Amino acid sequence: xxxxxxxxxxxxxxxxxxxxxxxxxxxxxxxxxxxxxxxxxxxxxxxxxxxxxxxxxxxxxxxxxxxxxxxxxxxxxxxxxxxxxxxxxxxxxxxxxxxxxxxxxxxxxxxxxxxxxxxxxxxxxxxxxxxxxxxxxxxxxxxxxxxxxxxxxxxxxxxxxxxxxxxxxxxxxxxxxxxxxxxxxxxxxxxxxxxxxxxxxxxxxxxxxxxxxxxxxxxxxxxxxxxxxxxxxxxxxxxxxxxxxxxxxxxxxxxxxxxxxxxxxxxxxx
Amino acid sequence: xxxxxxxxxxxxxxxxxxxxxxxxxxxxxxxxxxxxxxxxxxxxxxxxxxxxxxxxxxxxxxxxxxxxxxxxxxxxxxxxxxxxxxxxxxxxxxxxxxxxxxxxxxxxxxxxxxxxxxxxxxxxxxxxxxxxxxxxxxxxxxxxxxxxxxxxxxxxxxxxxxxxxxxxxxxxxxxxxxxxxxxxxxxxxxxxxxxxxxxxxxxxxxxxxxxxxxxxxxxxxxxxxxxxxxxxxxxxxxxxxxxxxxxxxxxxxxxxxxxxxxxxxxxxxx
Numbered sequence: 001x002x003x004x005x006x007x008x009x010x011x012x013x014x015x016x017x018x019x020x021x022x023x024x025x026x027x028x029x030x031x032x033x034x035x036x037x038x039x040x041x042x043x044x045x046x047x048x049x050x051x052x053x054x055x056x057x058x059x060x061x062x063x064x065x066x067x068x069x070x071x072x073x074x075x076x077x078x079x080x081x082x083x084x085x086x087x088x089x090x091x092x093x094x095x096x097x098x099x100x101x102x103x104x105x106x107x108x109x110x111x112x113x114x115x116x117x118x119x120x121x122x123x124x125x126x127x128x129x130x131x132x133x134x135x136x137x138x139x140x141x142x143x144x145x146x147x148x149x150x151x152x153x154x155x156x157x158x159x160x161x162x163x164x165x166x167x168x169x170x171x172x173x174x175x176x177x178x179x180x181x182x183x184x185x186x187x188x189x190x191x192x193x194x195x196x197x198x199x200x201x202x203x204x205x206x207x208x209x210x211x212x213x214x215x216x217x218x219x220x221x222x223x224x225x226x227x228x229x230x231x232x233x234x235x236x237x238x239x240x241x242x243x244x245x246x247x248x249x250x251x252x253x254x255x256x257x258x259x260x261x262x263x264x265x266x267x268x269x270x
Numbered sequence: 271x272x273x274x275x276x277x278x279x280x281x282x283x284x285x286x287x288x289x290x291x292x293x294x295x296x297x298x299x300x301x302x303x304x305x306x307x308x309x310x311x312x313x314x315x316x317x318x319x320x321x322x323x324x325x326x327x328x329x330x331x332x333x334x335x336x337x338x339x340x341x342x343x344x345x346x347x348x349x350x351x352x353x354x355x356x357x358x359x360x361x362x363x364x365x366x367x368x369x370x371x372x373x374x375x376x377x378x379x380x381x382x383x384x385x386x387x388x389x390x391x392x393x394x395x396x397x398x399x400x401x402x403x404x405x406x407x408x409x410x411x412x413x414x415x416x417x418x419x420x421x422x423x424x425x426x427x428x429x430x431x432x433x434x435x436x437x438x439x440x441x442x443x444x445x446x447x448x449x450x451x452x453x454x455x456x457x458x459x460x461x462x463x464x465x466x467x468x469x470x471x472x473x474x475x476x477x478x479x480x481x482x483x484x485x486x487x488x489x490x491x492x493x494x495x496x497x498x499x500x501x502x503x504x505x506x507x508x509x510x511x512x513x514x515x516x517x518x519x520x521x522x523x524x525x526x527x528x529x530x531x532x533x534x535x536x537x538x539x540x
Contacts, residue, residue: 005348009444009468010444010468010469010498010499011305011307011468011469011496011498012305012306012307012498013307013337013338013340013341013352014308014352015341015349015350015352016349016350017346017348017349017350018348019348020348035281035282036282036306036308036309037281037282037283037312038284038306038308038309038311038312039306039308039309041308041312042307042308042311042312045355045359046350046352046355047350049350049354049355049358050348050349050350050351050355053350053351053354054348067283068283070283071283071285076287078275078287078288078289078290078320078324079285079286079287079320080285080286080287080316080317080319080320080323081320081323082283082284082285082316084319084323085315085316085319085320085363088319088362088363089315089359089362089363091362092358092359092361092362093355093358093359174279174280198279198280198281199280199281226281228280228281228282229280
């Protein structure tokens with residue numbers, strides 16, 4: 001391990017320095033890009049570029065939470081496809097391989113020349129729910145079609161079946177609408193699985209629908225608990241019985257540790 | 271002109287969108303990268319990359335204040351040379367030409383394949399001091415050798431000669447020491463010229479030295495008035511009679527407008 005000296009100059013610029021040699025090494029830089037995203041991204045670029053400049057043979061960026069992954073297409077004319085730009089920035093900074101976890105849309109990773117690996121924390125979440133929370137047999141719900149694979153994967157561990165909702169988000173207001181869909185959840189425990197929880201609008205809408213349809217208990221599980229601006233309070237007030245996430249982003253619900261997942265992948269570099 | 275729609279998502283990610291066509295055009299994107307530097311840099315990258323992706327033929331980035339320009343070499347082993355990284359980020363985002371103003375060290379621009387132009391606002395500053403403040407005949411002082419060319423250029427307009435000090439900055443604490451040097455400034459008005467004023471440590475040290483040597487009045491002029499954390503108050507309290515800067519960075523002393531300078535350079539693109 002090489003420690004990184006890190007500070008901010010008085011004007012807010014980042015300063016990074018490797019406190020040890022990286023020459024000839026494969027260097028894994030672990031940097032999650034949660035808020036402030038831009039600061040974390042620039043720091044990662046500075047570190048990767050410095051590593052290469054200092055003689056590192058190979059740079060592996062381990063980015064558990066990948067910022068800008070939701071802006072993965074041009075929803076309105078003239079928009080930036082931000083994730084494409086961000087991947088270019090990492091590549092030009094010398095990143096040879098990018099390891100991330102439950103990126104919003106895996107397709108985005110196909111647009112870069114870097115080697116990429118998208119790990120999933122869903123089994124870790126499902127196992128935690130089954131073993132630590134005693135929720136074996138719960139129904140796994142995807143709040144939209146994009147999360148379906150995750151709910152299906154969780155259900156192989158929870159054993160209580162899976163289903164999905166249709167969600168629509170206004171590209172202008174950001175408001176979320178969940179289609180009224182009949183689900184066979186009466187009297188059951190339901191766990192909503194999503195890649196991330198940001199403002200919580202999706203979870204609130206889904207929780208309300210599930211409770212209306214007679215679900216006895218509703219939980220939310222996500223890999224990336226962004227939980228901006230009072231999201232957790234809003235979710236719990238909507239009737240949701242609990243929220244869990246991983247420590248890809250530090251938060252009050254980051255109970256599942258992903259270090260073993262990352263370590264297992266990094267062992268391939270030995 | 272094409273307006274840019276700009277907003278922050280609730281989690282702090284930037285969103286940018288061109289509200290009009292840029293197809294087949296030479297697009298000049300004007301974005302100064304003062305604090306928050308990383309946010310402004312990422313926005314610039316998103317815009318440049320989107321412009322190219324939307325069919326722009328050529329992208330000219332107009333960056334009056336260039337962030338990270340002071341980290342232009344490896345002062346201590348293991349350090350990032352941040353300006354090199356930042357220039358790579360702009361280039362990979364599709365910037366063909368970079369126009370900046372009084373960058374800390376022009377040498378840094380030689381390390382990129384982008385076309386680069388480094389304009390100087392020193393004549394604008396000197397003319398403002400002579401014409402608006404009545405300071406013709408003042409002595410132009412460079413607080414270190416790096417600023418010497420600027421002081422010399424200012425003196426061709428002010429007509430009162432020029433000189434320089436030796437400055438040392440601790441790479442560990444950031445503290446500034448100005449060498450005690452005898453200057454022929456007794457009873458004279460002196461204007462300190464620097465590329466930027468950040469915490470103001472340099473200006474404070476130089477002002478104290480100048481006053482000790484009998485200077486009747488001391489002013490500070492810079493292109494980039496960063497003025498972080500009470501710098502202006504500290505400078506004025508040290509005996510400095512006034513500070514001026516350009517609007518490359520918005521500040522209380524941004525009295526000199528650089529738009530004409532930028533416009534003149536952009537005319538070369540017509």
